[in-house]
Amino acid sequence: MTRVRFAPSPTGSLHIGNALSAVATRNFGEWMLLRIDDTDPSRDVPGCEQGILDDLRWLSVFCDDAPVRASARRAYAREAAAAYGLARRFECVSH
DSSP states (O other): OOOEEEEOOOSOOHHHHHHHHHHHHHOOOSEEEEEOOOTTTTOOOOTHHHHHHHHHHHTTOOOOSSEEEGGGGOOOOOOHHHHOOHHHHHHHHHH
8 A cells, every 4th residue: 555645834825836746645645644744833823734624625635544743743753863873963953
């Protein structure tokens, strides 16, 4: 099974490039994950996550599971970075 993901940032509504990427990604994969890339809270715009979901629904792009947030997986990413000796580099970009 081909698993794919679409990871927009919640900084505004989908632009044409994101919309095309979502449609192409959905058509390529048999199973699709929506991962909201919310790792920079200073750029997040309230209500944009719902807007992304509404835009995807309008495009008939449906995901196979509930959306996940990149920020919720921060601890997992740190562990994975440490396992590969990248912990210091990861800490620099995760703030």
